[in-house]
Structure formats: structure tokens, C-alpha cells
Amino acid sequence: MKNIILGVTGSVAAYKAAYIASILTKRGYNVDVIMTKSAMEFVTPLTFQSLTKNKVYWNMFEEITPKEIKHISLAKKADLCLIAPASANVIGKIATGIADDMLTTVVMAMNQVPIFICPAMNTNMYNNPIVQRNIRTLSELGYRFIDPKEAVLACGDLGKGALADVETIVNSVETYFK
Known part of the structure; x- marks a missing residue:
């Protein structure tokens, strides 16, 4: 069984991560969800726990025990990490x-x-030169991007920035493992 870390960040598209978690779990992957605090403003950890049957992680200080440092053990256990949705904030932090x-x-x-x-994210945020620089930096370091699609966004704007289709994301993960 392959182990996937699903990172969920603060975006109105966070609810779509529940579909991703559900599909991957039903297809036989072990999915450990890590949520940012802002993601929990959109979807609750209980949603992901119910779908994956795994504890949902968000507080790195809660997870330190004498036997295990959870952020290290999760990183070592993972066969793949998927951050969906990924906010400009998290992309910038990682970059x-x-x-x-x-x-x-x-x-x-x-x-x-x-x-x-x-x-x-919003089209203007996605097209911001700083966000684009961070995406290029991460791409050069080997991070893989599943590009957002053009759609009418939550704010009403039309443009590129909507989370890629759930099936596109799931298929990208499964293609990697084939």
C-alpha cells in the first residue's frame, strides 16, 4: 500500500480535497491529511478523518512524543506528497x-x-510575479505542479486559478505510481 500525504491549505477549494482523499482511500492508498489552520476555516479535520480513517494532523507541537517526532515519521513514511489546494502562502513558504x-x-x-x-487562488494572485517566481523556483527544484484551470472563481472573476479537476489530480498521482 502506498502512503500519501495530502496537504490541505486555506482556499475555498479545500472542500475538493475531501473528494481527493475519498477517491484515493477507496482506491487503496493510505492517506494522511495535514491541514493548515486556515484550511480548517473551510473544512473540518473530522471530514478527512471520516473519509481516510486516519488521524488528521495540523499542530506539530501536539505530535511530539518520546518515541516519535511526528513530522519526521510522516515525512519518512510518505511515498508521495500532494498539496491540494495549495495557497499562495504555502507555495511561498516552501519556496x-x-x-x-x-x-x-x-x-x-x-x-x-x-x-x-x-x-x-484568485487569478491576480496566481499571476502575481512573486507567486510565479516561487512556482518557477520550486519547479527547478523538482517539485511537480498540476496547473489550475480557468473558471469563474469564488470571487466572481473569470481566469486561471481554480483548482484542477479532482480526476486530473487523482490521475496524476496514479500515473506517477504506474
């Missing part, structure tokens, strides 16, 4: 090496683990 929450700390602790990032 600059900031590890100040459970998700970014696990990502920084990963070694030779493929990391797929699925941006989801």
Missing part, C-alpha cells in the same frame, strides 16, 4: 524554506519524495 506549521515542516523533512502542488 523560501519556511517551516512554521505541520505541513511545511513535513515537506522540509522529505527526502526524495515526489511533491505535487496544485495551486488554487
Whole structure:
């Protein structure tokens, strides 16, 4: 069984991560979900726990025990990391090496683990030169991006920034494992 870390960040598209978690779990993957605090404003950890049958992680300080440092053990256990949706904030943190929450700390602790990032944000945010620089930086370092699609966004704008289709994301993960 392959182990997938699903990082969920603060985006209105966070509810779609529940579908991703459900599909991957039903297809036989072990899915450990790590949520940012802002993601929990959109979807609750209980949703993901119910779908994956695994504890949901968000507080890296809660997880330190004498036997295990959870952000390290999760990073070592992972066969793949999928961040969907990925906010501009998290993309920027990873691109600059900031590890100040459970998700970014696990990502920084990963070694030779493929990391797929699925941006989801307003078109202006996505097209911002700083965000684009961060995406280029991560791409050059081997991070894989599943590009957002053009759609009418939650704010009403039409443009590129909507989370890629759930099936596109799931198929990218499954294609990697084939």
C-alpha cells in the first residue's frame, strides 16, 4: 500500500480535497491529511478523518512524543506528497524554506519524495510575479505542479486559478505510481 500525504491549505477549494482523499482511500492508498489552520476555516479535520480513517494532523507541537517526532515519521513514511489546494502562502513558504506549521515542516523533512502542488487562488494572485517566481523556483527544484484551470472563481472573476479537476489530480498521482 502506498502512503500519501495530502496537504490541505486555506482556499475555498479545500472542500475538493475531501473528494481527493475519498477517491484515493477507496482506491487503496493510505492517506494522511495535514491541514493548515486556515484550511480548517473551510473544512473540518473530522471530514478527512471520516473519509481516510486516519488521524488528521495540523499542530506539530501536539505530535511530539518520546518515541516519535511526528513530522519526521510522516515525512519518512510518505511515498508521495500532494498539496491540494495549495495557497499562495504555502507555495511561498516552501519556496523560501519556511517551516512554521505541520505541513511545511513535513515537506522540509522529505527526502526524495515526489511533491505535487496544485495551486488554487484568485487569478491576480496566481499571476502575481512573486507567486510565479516561487512556482518557477520550486519547479527547478523538482517539485511537480498540476496547473489550475480557468473558471469563474469564488470571487466572481473569470481566469486561471481554480483548482484542477479532482480526476486530473487523482490521475496524476496514479500515473506517477504506474
